[in-house]
Amino acid sequence: MSKRILPPVYEPKEVEAKWYRFWEEGKFFRGEVDPSRRPFCIVMPPPNVTGELHMGHALDNTLQDVLIRWRRMQGYATLWVPGTDHAGIATQARVEAELAKEGLTRHDLGREKFLERVWQWKEKYGNTITMQLRRLGASCDWDRERFTMDEGCSRAVKEVFIRLYEEGLIYRGDYIVNWCPRCQTVISDIEVEHKETPGKLYYIRYPLAEGGFITIATTRPETMLGDTAVAVNPEDPRYRELIGKKAILPLVGRELPIIADEYVDMEFGTGALKVTPAHDPHDFEIGQRHHLPAVQVIGFDARMTEEAGERYRGLDRWEARRRVVEDLRAQGLLEKEEDIVHAVGHCYRCGEVVEPMISKQWFVRMKPLAEPAVAAVEEGRIRFIPERFTKIYLNWVKNIKDWCISRQLWWGHRIPVWHCADCGRSTAARNGLDRCPHCGSSRVEQDPDVLDTWFSSALWPFSTLGWPEVTPELKFFYPTSVLVTGRDIIFFWVARMIFMGLKFMGDVPFREVFIHGLVLDALGRKMSKSLGNGVDPLEVIESHGADSLRFMLVTGSTPGNDLRFHFERLDGARNFINKLWNASRFVLMNLDEEEALPQLDEVRLELVDRWIISRLQDVVERVTAYLEEYELGEAARLLYEFMWDEFCDWYIEMAKLRLYGADPEARRTAQVVLKSVLGTCLKLLHPFIPFVTEEIWHRLEPGSAPLIVQSWPAVEEKRKDAAAEAAVGMLQEVVRAVRHLRAEMRVPPGKRATVILVTREVDKMRLLEEHRKIVESLVAGELVLKEILLEKPVNAAHAVAAGIEIYLPLEGLIDVEKERARLHKELKELEEELSRVRRKLDNPSFLAKAPAEVVAKERAKEEELEKNRLSLEKLLSFLEGV
Numbered sequence: 016m017s018k019r020i021l022p023p024v025y026e027p028k029e030v031e032a033k034w035y036r037f038w039e040e041g042k043f044f045r046g047e048v049d050p051s052r053r054p055f056c057i058v059m060p061p062p063n064v065t066g067e068l069h070m071g072h073a074l075d076n077t078l079q080d081v082l083i084r085w086r087r088m089q090g091y092a093t094l095w096v097p098g099t100d101h102a103g104i105a106t107q108a109r110v111e112a113e114l115a116k117e118g119l120t121r122h123d124l125g126r127e128k129f130l131e132r133v134w135q136w137k138e139k140y141g142n143t144i145t146m147q148l149r150r151l152g153a154s155c156d157w158d159r160e161r162f163t164m165d166e167g168c169s170r171a172v173k174e175v176f177i178r179l180y181e182e183g184l185i186y187r188g189d190y191i192v193n194w195c196p197r198c199q200t201v202i203s204d205i206e207v208e209h210k211e212t213p214g215k216l217y218y219i220r221y222p223l224a225e226g227g228f229i230t231i232a233t234t235r236p237e238t239m240l241g242d243t244a245v246a247v248n249p250e251d252p253r254y255r256e257l258i259g260k261k262a263i264l265p266l267v268g269r270e271l272p273i274i275a276d277e278y279v280d281m282e283f284g285t286g287a288l289k290v291t292p293a294h295d296p297h298d299f300e301i302g303q304r305h306h307l308p309a310v311q312v313i314g315f316d317a318r319m320t321e322e323a324g325e326r327y328r329g330l331d332r333w334e335a336r337r338r339v340v341e342d343l344r345a346q347g348l349l350e351k352e353e354d355i356v357h358a359v360g361h362c363y364r365c366g367e368v369v370e371p372m373i374s375k376q377w378f379v380r381m382k383p384l385a386e387p388a389v390a391a392v393e394e395g396r397i398r399f400i401p402e403r404f405t406k407i408y409l410n411w412v413k414n415i416k417d418w419c420i421s422r423q424l425w426w427g428h429r430i431p432v433w434h435c436a437d438c439g440r441s442t443a444a445r446n447g448l449d450r451c452p453h454c455g456s457s458r459v460e461q462d463p464d465v466l467d468t469w470f471s472s473a474l475w476p477f478s479t480l481g482w483p484e485v486t487p488e489l490k491f492f493y494p495t496s497v498l499v500t501g502r503d504i505i506f507f508w509v510a511r512m513i514f515m516g517l518k519f520m521g522d523v524p525f526r527e528v529f530i531h532g533l534v535l536d537a538l539g540r541k542m543s544k545s546l547g548n549g550v551d552p553l554e555v556i557e558s559h560g561a562d563s564l565r566f567m568l569v570t571g572s573t574p575g576n577d578l579r580f581h582f583e584r585l586d587g588a589r590n591f592i593n594k595l596w597n598a599s600r601f602v603l604m605n606l607d608e609e610e611a612l613p614q615l616d617e618v619r620l621e622l623v624d625r626w627i628i629s630r631l632q633d634v635v636e637r638v639t640a641y642l643e644e645y646e647l648g649e650a651a652r653l654l655y656e657f658m659w660d661e662f663c664d665w666y667i668e669m670a671k672l673r674l675y676g677a678d679p680e681a682r683r684t685a686q687v688v689l690k691s692v693l694g695t696c697l698k699l700l701h702p703f704i705p706f707v708t709e710e711i712w713h714r715l716e717p718g719s720a721p722l723i724v725q726s727w728p729a730v731e732e733k734r735k736d737a738a739a740e741a742a743v744g745m746l747q748e749v750v751r752a753v754r755h756l757r758a759e760m761r762v763p764p765g766k767r768a769t770v771i772l773v774t775r776e777v778d779k780m781r782l783l784e785e786h787r788k789i790v791e792s793l794v795a796g797e798l799v800l801k802e803i804l805l806e807k808p809v810n811a812a813h814a815v816a817a818g819i820e821i822y823l824p825l826e827g828l829i830d831v832e833k834e835r836a837r838l839h840k841e842l843k844e845l846e847e848e849l850s851r852v853r854r855k856l857d858n859p860s861f862l863a864k865a866p867a868e869v870v871a872k873e874r875a876k877e878e879e880l881e882k883n884r885l886s887l888e889k890l891l892s893f894l895e896g897v
């Protein structure tokens with residue numbers, strides 16, 4: 016067997032491993048600085064080093080890979096920078112869990128030893144996700160793989176921190192944060208899981224200084240010990256005359272001002288709010304607006320502090336809650352309690368109830384940084400795709416608050432600031448500090464906190480290219496071309512990269528932001544561990560191959576929108592790849608091994624050749640235009656249709672006559688066209704399904720450069736042929752009409768028929784005459800061409816297509832008697848089914864009880880059955896006349 020012949024069945028597993036190794040070892044992914052070419056650079060959103068590939072990554076990285084492979088073929092100097100994020104809390108938690116199995120905590124090891132353990136863990140498990148990205152086919156430059164805590168990125172982080180600090184853009188201040196008493200760290204808002212939890216709403220009477228009382232509702236009565244005001248809505252008529260008066264805090268006796276603040280919800284509880292700036296984020300803000308003191312009554316260990324008073328200090332917060340309620344009840348101040356279900360914040364990693372706390376944190380002053388980040392987008396220097404995300408971005412950046420960047424963790428970039436125990440001053444230092452520059456004391460200690468993970472990923476577009484060094488890569492590839500990311504992290508990440516890039520590079524980090532949606536399950540739910548509805552991309556790659564997964568994800572996606580994961584669609588993608596495989600196998604089997612084929616220009620093309628080549632020009636043009644506009648799904652869908660329908664189902668069938676015929680020149684022409692069109696299709700499909708296309712390419716063009724570096728097809732204007740498209744379009748119309756008649760009349764497939772075509776138009780007649788053999792092979796029959804019909808053929812089915820009268824005499828094709836009996840039976844069954852559906856739809860209790868989608872389904876069924884009934888009746892009445 017020739018080595019060009021493809022095996023009958025495509026086996027993705029072997030093929031994918033082979034080609035990935037070939038590309039990676041052959042350095043085909045390498046991004047080179049090459050001033051003679053235009054740069055195209057993408058930095059990969061770094062997945063967590065603890066991560067494993069999920070469907071979101073699979074989609075995100077497939078889209079990036081399509082763009083990179085396409086631009087590489089277009090001749091750009093492409094660079095796709097891969098890397099991972101150190102993922103502070105997630106990674107630290109992994110290692111702490113390992114230690115816990117040995118009965119140890121991180122404190123037993125101490126900071127230094129613990130960090131050693133984390134690095135060991137990273138060396139051992141940190142490349143899981145990058146290996147998985149290889150399975151997906153990601154053509155990133157692994158020689159430039161980065162890690163947010165590698166030496167270069169760490170240097171960039173330190174440099175940025177110190178420059179911002181020296182400019183006064185980083186400061187330390189009090190802030191209300193989400194504190195996990197078990198993890199002993201601040202956690203960010205996105206790390207807090209709000210769970211619906213049963214609880215109680217307590218109505219507490221606060222006596223008024225002038226007599227009487229005001230009732231306040233709260234779910235956390237223990238925090239009242241830290242109240243410093245009572246707030247009401249200024250619009251609330253119930254409390255208008257109380258504003259400016261005083262209430263007395265029960266159990267404590269402190270005088271509380273009654274203040275007016277628009278934040279207060281008149282509908283909640285009694286419309287009066289206790290204000291505890293130290294233990295509630297909204298109260299913290301009210302406190303700032305009204306200059307209220309903050310009294311911390313719960314400690315970082317979740318026990319009550321000295322400030323809580325003698326009776327409560329030292330108690331666990333839940334115990335304190337019980338005692339406060341008990342005491343209020345005893346004093347007759349508890350008006351009532353209601354059972355409620357409300358959202359309570361839990362730590363995403365340990366499940367503990369989060370406690371809002373005020374603590375000393377580091378902040379980035381956002382206003383001066385945000386302004387240029389707004390301007391860059393408003394002036395169009397960065398474009399969002401789809402455009403609607405521009406508004407969301409601008410809205411967020413314009414309302415941005417100072418960014419709390421410190422985390423009470425050990426794993427991460429430690430804040431490069433040293434505090435002096437003697438003079439109390441703090442100093443930022445690039446290279447460490449052993450003496451205080453202010454007082455000379457050696458009692459200096461580095462700040463224990465580390466930076467928010469997003470701080471280092473905000474620098475990713477330039478830190479990965481070598482900043483603060485001015486490397487050739489940085490000069491050539493920055494600003495990067497496009498950022499591809501999910502719609503869920505526009506705020507946290509995209510906005511921060513934009514202002515950091517503008518601040519430190521003086522230019523935007525990327526020119527375009529291509530946003531995609533989430534991958535949902537078939538029912539439209541988010542894939543999640545707790546629902547157990549996630550689909551593992553690695554399992555899909557095992558069962559269907561990476562190309563199928565990629566093709567399914569791309570064809571299902573539209574910019575900005577979520578996509579649902581359907582296994583049927585995955586099978587559809589696999590069927591397409593098999594179709595491509597089989598068509599290629601057919602073409603390869605019909606190429607003559609020994610002979611070098613002439614070029615397209617050297618053969619005399621027939622009409623159908625000119626047609627498929629012209630159609631291909633249109634496909635090249637539109638696919639390229641779609642890719643330019645980030646309509647990757649449209650591009651893939653178009654290729655699917657062209658390949659399946661026009662190339663396989665039409666052109667290959669049309670070419671068979673010549674391939675199997677006796678004329679060697681005609682055979683050669685068909686071979687040349689088949690090979691050329693297939694080759695171009697492989698190039699167009701390569702970015703989407705790189706493995707199978709590369710495999711076929713090497714059989715089709717043995718000895719030529721691999722497909723990954725072949726040139727992207729260009730539109731050849733001279734190959735566009737409107738006349739050929741119109742002519743073949745007419746032939747197709749006739750063929751379709753005859754096929755339709757055959758199917759309608761239930762003529763067994765393959766049974767030779769006589770087809771009478773009648774037209775007085777000379778051009779059409781000539782075209783039909785010239786392509787008689789092709790049409791005959793496509794309709795499995797003999798054509799009888801007539802200019803005029805003196806007498807209508809008897810017992811013939813009739814249709815009109817492209818202005819041509821078509822008759823299909825049924826004599827000898829079907830047994831009319833038998834067919835009639837069969838149709839009667841079929842009609843009877845159909846009518847029974849129809850009346851059953853109708854009875855159901857007439858039944859008011861079914862209509863009342865059934866879910867809307869079930870009713871809709873029945874209605875659709877009714878419509879479908881009615882349509883079938885009509886066409887059966889038509890057919891029967893035709894056969895009755897025969």
Ligand SMILES: [Zn+2]
Nearest residue numbers: 195198362365
């Ligand atoms: Zn926790």
Ligand SMILES: [Zn+2]
Nearest residue numbers: 435438451454
């Ligand atoms: Zn000092």
